[in-house]
Amino acid sequence: MADPLLELTNVSTHFHSPAGRVRAVDGVSFSLKAGQTLGLVGESGSGKSVLARTIMGLLPSYAEIPEGSAISFDGHNLLTLDRKARRAISGPGIGMIFQDPMTSLNPVMKIGQQVYEGMRHHFGTSKRAGRERAIELLTEVGIPQPDVRVDQFPHQLSGGMRQRVAIAIALACEPKLLIADEPTTALDVTVQAGILDLLQREQRDRGMTMILITHDLGVVAGRCDNVAVMYAGGIVETGTTLSLFARTRMRYTQALLDSIPRLDRPPHERLQSIGGRPPNLIDPPAGCRFAPRCAHRNAHCDTDIPPITADEQDPSHRFACWNPRDPDAEASDKATGDAA
Amino acid sequence: MSDILLDVRDLVVEFPTRKGLVQAVSGVTFQLNRGETLALVGESGCGKSTTARAVMQLPRPTSGSIVLDGDDLVAAGKRDLRRLRRKFQMIFQNPIASLNPRKRISDVIEKPLKIAGELDAAKRRTAVMELLETVGLDPAVAMDKRPHEFSGGQCQRISIARALILEPDLLICDEPVSALDVSIQAQILNLLEDMKQRYDLTMLFISHDLAVVRNVADRVAVMYLGRFCEVGRSEELFDSPAHPYTRALLSAIPVPDPTVKPKPIEMIQGDLPSPISPPSGCRFRTRCPLATDRCTSEVPEMRGLPDGRAVACHHPLIGT
Numbered sequence: 332m333a334d335p336l337l338e339l340t341n342v343s344t345h346f347h348s349p350a351g352r353v354r355a356v357d358g359v360s361f362s363l364k365a366g367q368t369l370g371l372v373g374e375s376g377s378g379k380s381v382l383a384r385t386i387m388g389l390l391p392s393y394a395e396i397p398e399g400s401a402i403s404f405d406g407h408n409l410l411t412l413d414r415k416a417r418r419a420i421s422g423p424g425i426g427m428i429f430q431d432p433m434t435s436l437n438p439v440m441k442i443g444q445q446v447y448e449g450m451r452h453h454f455g456t457s458k459r460a461g462r463e464r465a466i467e468l469l470t471e472v473g474i475p476q477p478d479v480r481v482d483q484f485p486h487q488l489s490g491g492m493r494q495r496v497a498i499a500i501a502l503a504c505e506p507k508l509l510i511a512d513e514p515t516t517a518l519d520v521t522v523q524a525g526i527l528d529l530l531q532r533e534q535r536d537r538g539m540t541m542i543l544i545t546h547d548l549g550v551v552a553g554r555c556d557n558v559a560v561m562y563a564g565g566i567v568e569t570g571t572t573l574s575l576f577a578r579t580r581m582r583y584t585q586a587l588l589d590s591i592p593r594l595d596r597p598p599h600e601r602l603q604s605i606g607g608r609p610p611n612l613i614d615p616p617a618g619c620r621f622a623p624r625c626a627h628r629n630a631h632c633d634t635d636i637p638p639i640t641a642d643e644q645d646p647s648h649r650f651a652c653w654n655p656r657d658p659d660a661e662a663s664d665k666a667t668g669d670a671a
Numbered sequence: 672m673s674d675i676l677l678d679v680r681d682l683v684v685e686f687p688t689r690k691g692l693v694q695a696v697s698g699v700t701f702q703l704n705r706g707e708t709l710a711l712v713g714e715s716g717c718g719k720s721t722t723a724r725a726v727m728q729l730p731r732p733t734s735g736s737i738v739l740d741g742d743d744l745v746a747a748g749k750r751d752l753r754r755l756r757r758k759f760q761m762i763f764q765n766p767i768a769s770l771n772p773r774k775r776i777s778d779v780i781e782k783p784l785k786i787a788g789e790l791d792a793a794k795r796r797t798a799v800m801e802l803l804e805t806v807g808l809d810p811a812v813a814m815d816k817r818p819h820e821f822s823g824g825q826c827q828r829i830s831i832a833r834a835l836i837l838e839p840d841l842l843i844c845d846e847p848v849s850a851l852d853v854s855i856q857a858q859i860l861n862l863l864e865d866m867k868q869r870y871d872l873t874m875l876f877i878s879h880d881l882a883v884v885r886n887v888a889d890r891v892a893v894m895y896l897g898r899f900c901e902v903g904r905s906e907e908l909f910d911s912p913a914h915p916y917t918r919a920l921l922s923a924i925p926v927p928d929p930t931v932k933p934k935p936i937e938m939i940q941g942d943l944p945s946p947i948s949p950p951s952g953c954r955f956r957t958r959c960p961l962a963t964d965r966c967t968s969e970v971p972e973m974r975g976l977p978d979g980r981a982v983a984c985h986h987p988l989i990g991t
């Protein structure tokens with residue numbers, strides 16, 4: 332398939348707050364081919380969830396998507412559709428999973444009914460067929476005793492099991508795109524690994540396209556074809572997972588990689604921290620948004636927005652940086668300072 | 672002076688609830704040598720925080736002994752305990768919630784000094800300012816602000832200052848960086864390491880993040896459902912786990928390297944059993960791929976291995 336399933340062009344999402352306009356997402360562009368997985372990585376507040384909600388059309392009324400933003404999904408330009416037409420496309424076409432399954436699950440509705448509700452709504456599936464399908468889906472996502480669980484309520488399950496139910500719900504309408512927003516952040520590592528394995532299996536078996544949102548570079552490294560790194564509302568670097576890790580260009584991406592404690596390093600080794608903290612999105616820096624924290628900034632960085640540049644070896648690997656890292660010369664940066 | 676600062680034996684913590692007795696910690700024994708960092712790892716609900724809080728005597732444990740520098744904290748009366756408290760302090764996961772929102776930062780950090788009845792007001796103020804500087808905050812800016820005016824990472828710096836103002840011997844850290852972003856996490860881990868050197872601290876460090884543990888700990892204790900599975904030097908435990916649960920935990924860590932494919936986890940998926948009615952014998956047996964009949968009938972005792980670590984398993988992964 333040549334056409335991308337999802338294509339974002341210059342998408343921004345701003346919130347009107349008493350203190351001013353919050354530029355939560357600012358000029359994001361990327362495209363995703365059918366069947367591919369994209370890991371969207373960034374620290375908290377970088378705009379990952381707002382971007383996901385923008386694609387889903389789940390924004391509060393005081394959010395504004397400025398003129399010039401376009402989201403094309405499966406051939407439809409979502410932002411030009413009215414509410415109803417949009418729901419008819421993204422409702423069954425895009426599934427979503429959230430960090431805390433309790434926020435997406437209805438506490439007073441039986442699990443089975445929550446799984447087949449979407450099918451009833453979008454496809455008019457009967458109650459009986461829906462219940463059957465719900466049991467099949469619960470089995471598929473690894474819920475023990477699915478015929479018992481189908482009639483239980485969310486509070487009767489553990490956090491990991493609730494997330495499996497949330498996955499069953501998201502898969503029920505056979506979505507083309509699945510967006511998982513930090514699906515394992517609230518879970519233990521052993522549970523996390525099981526959930527990630529499940530998502531990966533479903534993605535493969537169904538040929539589904541997936542966006543896996545996480546703050547953990549470890550989670551995307553082993554499981555996504557492509558990675559996009561977000562910082563302060565924008566995508567600062569994107570490429571195949573292999574290229575992004577092996578030939579990191581943008582200085583923030585490298586600083587982030589350098590600050591992770593590693594299992595293969597000796598105890599008590601000093602970590603490379605990034606000084607300061609992310610900017611206020613009401614009044615972000617004029618040039619590169621990472622400039623106030625960057626050890627490599629040059630004369631352009633404070634005043635001019637860095638242009639999107641393609642890596643010389645792999646043009647699908649793109650980054651926004653005035654003074655990019657030379658992956659052939661620098662093994663790893665001993666770059667940023669330690670001060671707060 | 673003994674090399675052992677903290678000696679915990681047969682610690683039991685139980686909570687009576689409507690559904691029955693929650694056996695949160697069921698007979699845990701460990702020692703902390705002076706100047707070392709012992710990490711406590713395990714999944715949510717296994718009893719890490721309860722163990723830490725029992726050392727703090729918040730609340731007092733159900734049974735067992737906790738000897739700090741020769742004084743038994745469990746046996747100590749209220750007055751003695753108040754006197755001893757300056758020797759052991761704790762910092763928590765949620766830095767903002769753990770600070771009183773109505774108090775100014777200077778008051779928050781000064782309070783332990785005031786309670787201890789030490790120094791006059793002017794000297795206390797100087798001490799607070801010096802310490803703020805030490806933990807990386809500008810006293811001129813920070814002194815008169817309130818906690819909500821700071822980020823999570825800055826609040827954790829403030830918590831660290833509050834815990835260190837009385838120069839304790841033991842610092843207990845309960846998931847001190849779990850709520851922070853990676854870039855801020857590294858700042859705080861480095862700060863804790865600096866403080867450890869500067870104040871000769873001994874640390875009990877709780878974390879569910881094994882890569883963080885690998886960075887901070889000299890020794891690691893792995894906990895499952897209220898009991899210790901394995902205790903040993905960090906290198907050995909990470910390089911060749913002896914307990915099946917340790918191996919499962921290690922195999923589940925996501926590695927930030929795309930050339931390393933995720934490994935299957937050698938552990939039966941499912942829920943943590945209820946701490947009200949834990950499995951008989953080995954508590955891990957319902958999820959252990961190596962479980963035998965013996966694991967159902969007999970509780971595995973902690974045994975020493977030749978390399979100095981201790982493991983509680985009938986069929987350990989490395990020879991005894």
Ligand SMILES: Nc1ncnc2c1ncn2[C@@H]1O[C@H](COP(=O)(O)OP(=O)(O)OP(=O)(O)O)[C@@H](O)[C@H]1O
Nearest residue numbers: 686688693695714715716717718719720721722946
């Ligand atoms: N005050 C209490 N009353 C009843 N049960 C309690 C109480 N405090 C803790 N528990 C129970 O004791 C067990 C151990 O809890 P604890 O908070 O120590 O776990 P933890 O290892 O720190 O978990 P986490 O990683 O989620 O912080 C859990 O089953 C918990 O529900």
Ligand SMILES: Nc1ncnc2c1ncn2[C@@H]1O[C@H](COP(=O)(O)OP(=O)(O)O)[C@@H](O)[C@H]1O
Nearest residue numbers: 346353355374375376377378379380381382612
């Ligand atoms: N409903 C909202 N109203 C106002 N600001 C918001 C809202 N949701 C998110 N934001 C702001 O948008 C920015 C990006 O948030 P978010 O997408 O949730 O970050 P992430 O998911 O990357 O942690 C943050 O500054 C956040 O405070």
Ligand code: SF4
Nearest residue numbers: 619622625632652653
């Ligand atoms: S554009 Fe400049 S400030 Fe931004 S990351 Fe690159 S070098 Fe650093």
Ligand code: SF4
Nearest residue numbers: 953956959966984985
């Ligand atoms: S004692 Fe038995 S059940 Fe427990 S960890 Fe060892 S082998 Fe597994």
Ligand SMILES: [Mg+2]
Nearest residue numbers: 379380512513
């Ligand atoms: Mg989010």
Ligand SMILES: [Mg+2]
Nearest residue numbers: 719720721845
């Ligand atoms: Mg805890």
